[in-house]
Amino acid sequence: MASRHRNASPVTAGKDSPQPASAATSLRLVAEFPLDAPEAKESVTVTVRFRPLSSQEVRLGEEIAWYADGDTIVRSEQNHSIAYAYDRVFGPTTTTRHVYDAAALHVISGAMEGINGTIFAYGVTSSGKTHTMHGDQRSPGIIPLAVKDAFSIIQETPKREFLLRVSYLEIYNEVVNDLLNPSGQNLRIREDLQGTFVEGIKEEVVLSPAHALSLIAAGEEHRHVGSTNFNLLSSRSHTIFTLTIESSGPCSESSEEEAVTFSQLNLIDLAGSESSRAETTGVRRKEGSYINKSLLTLGTVISKLTDGKATHVPFRDSKLTRLLQSSLSGQGRVSLICTVTPASSNSEETRNTLKFAHRAKHIEIQVSQNKIMDEKSLIKKYQNEICQLKEELDQLKRGILSGTPSKDATEDNVILWKQKLEDGNVKLQSRLEQEEAAKAALLARIQRLTKLILVSTKATQTPRLSQCPRPRRRHSFGEEELACLPHRRRDIVLDGESNDLFVAMEGFDETFEVSSKGENKNRKGLLNWFKLRVYKSDTV
Numbered sequence: 001m002a003s004r005h006r007n008a009s010p011v012t013a014g015k016d017s018p019q020p021a022s023a024a025t026s027l028r029l030v031a032e033f034p035l036d037a038p039e040a041k042e043s044v045t046v047t048v049r050f051r052p053l054s055s056q057e058v059r060l061g062e063e064i065a066w067y068a069d070g071d072t073i074v075r076s077e078q079n080h081s082i083a084y085a086y087d088r089v090f091g092p093t094t095t096t097r098h099v100y101d102a103a104a105l106h107v108i109s110g111a112m113e114g115i116n117g118t119i120f121a122y123g124v125t126s127s128g129k130t131h132t133m134h135g136d137q138r139s140p141g142i143i144p145l146a147v148k149d150a151f152s153i154i155q156e157t158p159k160r161e162f163l164l165r166v167s168y169l170e171i172y173n174e175v176v177n178d179l180l181n182p183s184g185q186n187l188r189i190r191e192d193l194q195g196t197f198v199e200g201i202k203e204e205v206v207l208s209p210a211h212a213l214s215l216i217a218a219g220e221e222h223r224h225v226g227s228t229n230f231n232l233l234s235s236r237s238h239t240i241f242t243l244t245i246e247s248s249g250p251c252s253e254s255s256e257e258e259a260v261t262f263s264q265l266n267l268i269d270l271a272g273s274e275s276s277r278a279e280t281t282g283v284r285r286k287e288g289s290y291i292n293k294s295l296l297t298l299g300t301v302i303s304k305l306t307d308g309k310a311t312h313v314p315f316r317d318s319k320l321t322r323l324l325q326s327s328l329s330g331q332g333r334v335s336l337i338c339t340v341t342p343a344s345s346n347s348e349e350t351r352n353t354l355k356f357a358h359r360a361k362h363i364e365i366q367v368s369q370n371k372i373m374d375e376k377s378l379i380k381k382y383q384n385e386i387c388q389l390k391e392e393l394d395q396l397k398r399g400i401l402s403g404t405p406s407k408d409a410t411e412d413n414v415i416l417w418k419q420k421l422e423d424g425n426v427k428l429q430s431r432l433e434q435e436e437a438a439k440a441a442l443l444a445r446i447q448r449l450t451k452l453i454l455v456s457t458k459a460t461q462t463p464r465l466s467q468c469p470r471p472r473r474r475h476s477f478g479e480e481e482l483a484c485l486p487h488r489r490r491d492i493v494l495d496g497e498s499n500d501l502f503v504a505m506e507g508f509d510e511t512f513e514v515s516s517k518g519e520n521k522n523r524k525g526l527l528n529w530f531k532l533r534v535y536k537s538d539t540v
């Protein structure tokens with residue numbers, strides 16, 4: 001698969017400039033799945049995003065220490081010969097949409113085709129990580145933009161069926177907590193042939209962007225956030241939002257052996273690395289030391305991966321690096337967005353971030369499409385069950401019909417049949433009732449399973465849907481678009497039936513109930529705006 005992003009540009013001169021890339025190490029895990037496409041080598045996409053000086057920094061008379069010199073260079077204001085080069089550098093006025101297009105879009109579209117993807121924001125506290133990953137009402141972040149695009153891609157891909165699941169966790173003081181399930185605390189990280197995973201984490205099948213984002217918003221309620229000297233709403237934990245994508249041809253058309261395409265997209269908002277000036281006492285200091293330790297381990301892992309000689313990479317030294325192991329080992333696309341502040345008071349921290357970013361550029365990754373050949377995939381399980389149930393339903397209907405008089409039945413037969421009933425043939429009556437009940441149960445099961453599988457409505461657009469403007473990636477993430485996405489409703493017509501089935505999003509209202517409870521003062525709440533919109537517009 002062709003690389004869709006730029007390679008590292010050469011670094012400009014300067015005593016502080018990083019050295020040319022050493023031989024990059026690729027420790028790719030062996031994929032369990034057979035691959036039908038040749039693997040392509042890429043490097044991690046590394047971008048740097050400046051935030052503007054805050055009003056407080058302006059008030060304090062802070063000066064600019066680092067600045068974006070064109071599209072790919074970060075330069076020191078004090079010493080112009082010190083400069084670093086990246087795939088892209090975004091100045092303080094760049095919108096998140098712009099960052100998304102350059103740093104995230106290729107990862108999301110790859111994930112929809114079966115290539116694992118990881119995007120993470122790294123930077124000191126208050127440099128703009130959460131602003132970049134989550135965003136706010138005026139400027140949606142990479143997570144909502146990615147979720148929306150994933151559903152748009154499904155809409156643009158007729159003749160393929162998708163199943164999307166999400167999970168959302170935080171690593172707080174080296175403990176993994178499930179943000180979608182408050183009782184899922186201190187979860188264990190396990191390993192199998194496919195890599196590391198969190199045991200017992202809740203995964204929710206999602207039916208629409210609104211559904212997925214309402215789950216994130218609910219999860220945000222549980223995230224650890226606190227006030228520090230530098231940020232009133234500082235993230236005190238790392239969070240990983242995972243979108244698991246399965247897709248395959250439709251059940252009826254796919255042969256038994258057809259593989260399912262499977263991938264995971266990890267969207268990570270790291271807690272900010274903290275300087276010793278950051279404070280503090282008690283809880284905040286403890287949190288800070290855990291955050292720094294895990295980020296230090298991340299830095300060490302990246303150094304080892306890129307120095308070409310390392311025999312041991314200490315993935316196991318922190319929960320964060322353990323969970324990122326397969327991504328950092330080169331399995332799937334990785335995009336690192338380093339957020340920095342131009343402020344002179346943070347000059348040294350910014351330089352450290354820039355060095356970290358530069359090292360990460362030399363990680364080599366292999367891009368390949370994952371396929372599952374067996375029945376492990378959930379989508380295959382559902383598809384097969386739907387086919388089987390439809391067959392059973394057919395048989396049942398044929399059985400019922402054979403027990404009832406046909407149109408062509410002779411008058412004598414009809415009389416005889418009626419006679420039997422009138423004579424109190426209770427057995428036949430109850431068999432009919434039982435079969436009707438079984439038929440209804442089968443139908444209900446088919447409906448429940450079918451609505452979990454997402455398909456493009458392009459081939460079967462109803463007039464109501466086609467009146468809605470088609471979602472386009474370039475639009476802002478508005479209420480109207482969410483309301484008009486096709487995934488809120490799925491019409492299915494079963495053989496011999498003409499049921500127009502409306503999808504009631506099971507669990508959605510319930511989840512929303514939870515997330516729409518009163519405001520949590522501590523919560524960063526950047527997705528709160530979203531919930532309010534959903535509440536108004538998304539009643540299915």
Ligand SMILES: Nc1ncnc2c1ncn2[C@@H]1O[C@H](COP(=O)(O)OP(=O)(O)OP(=O)(O)O)[C@@H](O)[C@H]1O
Pocket residue numbers: 050051052092123124125126127128129130131132231233234235236270271272273339
């Ligand atoms: N690119 C930007 N444009 C405008 N405002 C920004 C930008 N980046 C960050 N900000 C603002 O700066 C403040 C701090 O940003 P944010 O909370 O995203 O930092 P953070 O890196 O996530 O911090 P922490 O690690 O402490 O959680 C917020 O008020 C945010 O709105």
